[in-house]
Amino acid sequence: EDQVTQSPEALRLQEGESSSLNCSYTVSGLRGLFWYRQDPGKGPEFLFTLYSAGEEKEKERLKATLTKKESFLHITAPKPEDSATYLCAVQAGREMDSNYQLIWGAGTKLIIKP
Amino acid sequence: GAVVSQHPSWVICKSGTSVKIECRSLDFQATTMFWYRQFPKQSLMLMATSNEGSKATYEQGVEKDKFLINHASLTLSTLTVTSAHPEDSSFYICSARPLGGRVIYEQFFGPGTRLTVL
Numbered sequence: 001e002d003q004v005t006q007s008p009e010a011l012r013l014q015e016g017e018s019s020s021l022n023c024s025y026t027v028s029g030l031r032g033l034f035w036y037r038q039d040p041g042k043g044p045e046f047l048f049t050l051y052s053a054g055e056e057k058e059k060e061r062l063k064a065t066l067t068k069k070e071s072f073l074h075i076t077a078p079k080p081e082d083s084a085t086y087l088c089a090v091q092a093g094r095e096m097d098s099n100y101q102l103i104w105g106a107g108t109k110l111i112i113k114p
Numbered sequence: 115g116a117v118v119s120q121h122p123s124w125v126i127c128k129s130g131t132s133v134k135i136e137c138r139s140l141d142f143q144a145t146t147m148f149w150y151r152q153f154p155k156q157s158l159m160l161m162a163t164s165n166e167g168s169k170a171t172y173e174q175g176v177e178k179d180k181f182l183i184n185h186a187s188l189t190l191s192t193l194t195v196t197s198a199h200p201e202d203s204s205f206y207i208c209s210a211r212p213l214g215g216r217v218i219y220e221q222f223f224g225p226g227t228r229l230t231v232l
Contacts, residue, residue: 034220043207043223044158046116087157101148102221106157 002027002092006105013112016077021108023088024070031091033071034102035064038085047073047086078112085109117141118210120224127198128232135193135227137208143188144210148221149181152205164191188213198231205229 007022025033032051036044048057050066057064061082063074073086089102117140127133137147146165150158162178164170164185172178180202182194191210195202205228209221 032220036223041205041226041228043118043120043209043226046220046222049220101160101163104157104160 002090002103004088004090004103004105006086006088006108008108009106010109010111013075013078013110015079015112015114018074018076018078020075021073021086021110022070023073023105025088025090025103026069027090027092027103029092033066034089034091035071035073036087036089038087038107040085044087075110078110080112080114083110083112116212116220116222118208118222118224120206120208120227122227123225124228124230126230126232129199130197132194132196133198133229135195135206135208135229137191137193137210137224139189139210139212139222142210143213144191145188145213146211147185147191148209148211149183149191149193150207150209152207152226158207161193195229198229200231203229203231 004025013019032049034049035047037047038044048064053068055066061076065072085107087107088105119138121136125133148163149161152158160173161176162170162172162183164183166185166188170183180196185191205226207226209223211221
């Protein structure tokens with residue numbers, strides 16, 4: 001069964017304290033892995049798409065990497081405004097009526113204290 | 115680019131009434147739109163997938179007669195919650211997958227609609 005697991009569930013960091021969020025997956029044929037950021041009471045905001053093992057993407061203080069089993073979202077010198085829930089989603093190889101549904105992780109709630 | 119809007123952003127209604135939520139892709143055409151609901155401190159739960167001009171595909175356990183979805187154009191999908199009850203209170207979010215484009219699998223999300231049924 002296709003599955004996406006994110007860890008930790010919550011992460012509290014001091015401002016400037018770098019860390020990583022994990023997204024592990026077991027799917028039948030990865031088409032793409034997506035990272036989103038969600039603020040309370042808002043829809044998810046797209047961050048990155050990764051397609052193949054070894055790929056890396058960067059945006060400001062965020063860097064996403066991908067292996068054959070997991071993805072990491074590295075946060076370097078975070079600021080309080082980086083506080084949010086970070087969601088990982090995977091597009092598996094099976095096309096479900098060509099609708100490209102995503103398999104979602106439960107998210108990691110990141111809190112950056114000033 | 116890739117902006118999705120939802121209207122209304124929040125709605126309060128009485129039990130038994132119907133509520134319509136609109137989802138629009140503002141600067142791109144979307145062949146497929148998705149409707150999710152999200153309970154507090156939980157991840158997104160896919161309710162249904164709609165393709166322009168065809169019937170929506172509902173996930174197991176989602177009542178299609180209660181959650182009516184219409185995808186009349188490449189930029190607009192609507193979700194109508196019929197005979198709403200307090201247990202339907204939730205955060206409803208739509209997303210849209212662009213037609214063609216550089217990355218074909220990405221979904222872009224609307225800001226969500228908070229529904230409260232009294």
